[in-house]
Amino acid sequence: MAEKELKLLNYGVQTALTSLSRLTYDYSVWTSTYDYSVWTSTYDFMHDLNEEYIDENMVPDTFNSLKVDGIFYLNENFEPILTKGLHHLSDVELTFSFYDFKKYPLNSKMLPTPISGEGAPHKEGFINTQYGPALFSAFQIRDSNKFGGNRGFLIFIQLVEEPFLDLLNQSTLTKISIDNDIVGKNLSGLPLWNEKVKIEDVKPYRHILFQDMNGLPVTVLKIKHSKGDLPPLINEHSLIFISILSLFIYLFYHLITHTIIKPVKKLALSIKLIDGELGFKLLDDKFSVKELMIVSNNVNQLINTVQQQNDLLRKQATTDQLTSLINRHGLLAVLEIHKDLCIRQGITFAVVMCDIDHFKQYNDHFGHLEGDQALVDVAQVLKLQCKRANDYCARYGGEEFTLLFSDMSENDLQEKLLRIGDAMKTLNIAHPKSQTAPHMTFSCGATIIKATDVVDHSLPISDIFKCADQALYEAKSTGRNNFVIKEFVTLASDEQR
Ligand SMILES: Nc1nc2c(ncn2[C@@H]2O[C@H](COP(=O)(O)OP(=O)(O)OP(=O)(O)O)[C@@H](O)[C@H]2O)c(=O)[nH]1
Known part of the structure; x- marks a missing residue:
């Protein structure tokens, strides 16, 4: 919309100047074409400056109908021969000084270059006057309509006032005002009215500079774009601030x-x-x-x-404090692993319950502290017999120990238990109160669990202890200091039998 408005504005200025120029032109045309006597009068006037011509033409009607505020006649030497100023809206006399237009050669630029061939050269533009900025239109007067020698120049002046602004405002959707207070202001960089329209960002306000033919500033047009105007709360600066703030918040x-x-x-x-x-x-x-x-x-x-x-x-939780062997809790965990290995991979394992013979008497005789030390020593002997990684020695409780040997045949187990008996003999803990031997002995009950003992993927650990326990009981009841290996029997297989 801003682009359209600017184009319309330029068009409006053009129209105003053209309109003024046309007045000048029509005036000449009128004088030469429609009223020969008038043309003659003008021509005569340029020669003899007769008063009748002035009385006939330099009247308020002429100014009002033509909407001009000043009419000037200059001879071919650019010297003013008649000047008349009248505010066409108020009929107030204006005392335009020819001085304004006498700055030859500067002001001669206002005038068209006279020609000798056919034509009606004219020039228009802006000029500073003592009443403020004005539009001007200058026309060459010739001997006859568009022909003949150069008889001088006719200049029409129209002050830049409401009618001019009204014309511009009518042409566009803008609100236009004039800033004549331009003395001392930096106007460089302001676009000129007749420059090609440059569309920048939509701005609510725009300034356009009018210059005279010498490039001196005449006035500044302030244009308020109605369509480009933003609500006061969100003006351009607020928008930039909000955008930067939003960006900052986003980044933060x-x-x-x-x-x-x-x-x-x-x-x-x-x-x-x-x-x-x-x-x-x-x-x-x-x-x-x-x-x-x-x-x-x-x-x-x-x-x-x-x-x-x-x-x-x-x-x-899994270690016995006295002997540092794994305790019953640790033994159960280890047994679970061997049970699974047996069920899944068919790996045989042996469980041996060892119980020290007549340990009560030993305690009674030597005292509990000595009893503890004996338990520690026995534990050491038993542990030394568990040589492979999957062999375990646990303190089942009291003076009872449990050994677990992985992948062991009955013959190997027998040998192992004999060796344990020998080791106890070698340890030779004196036990004077034992009715079995002069040194500390123990009895063992063992059982071997094979893959064939697994029934329905089941191998109850309680059955394992029960079997080993029965074997131990037999070893105890058959003299002690010996071992019994009992075939493993599960409750399930019992029921089957
Ligand atoms: N010093 C000591 N004695 C313990 C410990 N745990 C159990 N005992 C003793 O071990 C003895 C076990 O006695 P019994 O169950 O009668 O067994 P036993 O005297 O060995 O007789 P048999 O097993 O039939 O040969 C009890 O006197 C318990 O007090 C312990 O940690 N330290």
Whole structure:
């Protein structure tokens, strides 16, 4: 819309000048074509400056109908021979000074270049007068209509006032005012009215400079574009400010999200996912924010401490404090593993229950502390017999120990138990109160569990203990310091039999 308005505005100025020029032209035409006597009068007037011509033509009617505020006649030497000023709206006499138009050669630029051939050269533009800026239109007067010698020049002046502005305002959707207070103002860079329309950003206000024929500023036109006008609350500056602020907020939000919110969320999620059951996983400590790195490192230290304490607790829960062997709880876990290996891979394993003979008497005789030491020594002997990675020695409880040997035949087991008996003999813990031997002995009950013993993928651990226990009972009841290996029997197979 701004582009259209500017084009219309330029058109309006053109129209005003053309209209003034046409007045000049028509005046000449009128004098020469329609009223020969008038033309003659003018021609005569240019020669003799007769008063009648002035009385006939320099009257308010002429100014009013032509809408001009000044009429000037100059001879061929550019010298003013008649000047008449009358405000065409108020009929107030205006005392235009010829001085305004006498600055030859400067003001001669107002006048068209006289020609000798056919034609009616004319010139129009803007000029400063003592009443303010004005439009002017100058026309060459010739001997006859468009022919003959140069008899001088006729100039019409129209002050730049409401009618001119009305004309411009009618042509466009703009509100136009004039700023005549241009003295001392920097007007450089202002577009000229007759320049090619340059469409920049839509601005509510625009200034256009009018210059005279010497390039001196005459007036500045202030154009308010009605369509380009913005609501006062959101003017151009506010819009720029809001845009920059929005951009800043957007960038700030992204910066905060990227550097703080996302890393904090990531850290919070990582902390939430710490799961002792599955093992503690250390947090990533690569954060751009130093504080988050510190939090992550501190949490990692905590994880390490918890992990160590967990390991310790797990170890304590499965270890016998006195002998450092695995306890019954640890034994059950190990048994579960061997049971699964037997069920899935058919790997045989042997379970041996060892019970120290007459340990009550030993305690009674030597005291509990000595009894404890004997238990520690026996545990050492038994542990030394568990040579392979999958062999275990556990303290089942009291003076009772359980041995677990993986992938062991009955012959090998017999040999192993004999060796254990020998080792006890070698250990030679004096037991004067034993009715079996002078040194500490023990009795063992064992059973071997094979793949064939698995019924319906089932192998109850209670059955294993029951079998070994029965074998131990037999070993005890048949003299002690010996062992019995009993065939494994499950309750399920019992029922089948
Ligand atoms: N010093 C000590 N004695 C224990 C410990 N645990 C169990 N005992 C003792 O071991 C003895 C076990 O006695 P019994 O169950 O009668 O068995 P036993 O005297 O070995 O007799 P048989 O097994 O029939 O040969 C009890 O006196 C318990 O107090 C222990 O940790 N330290």
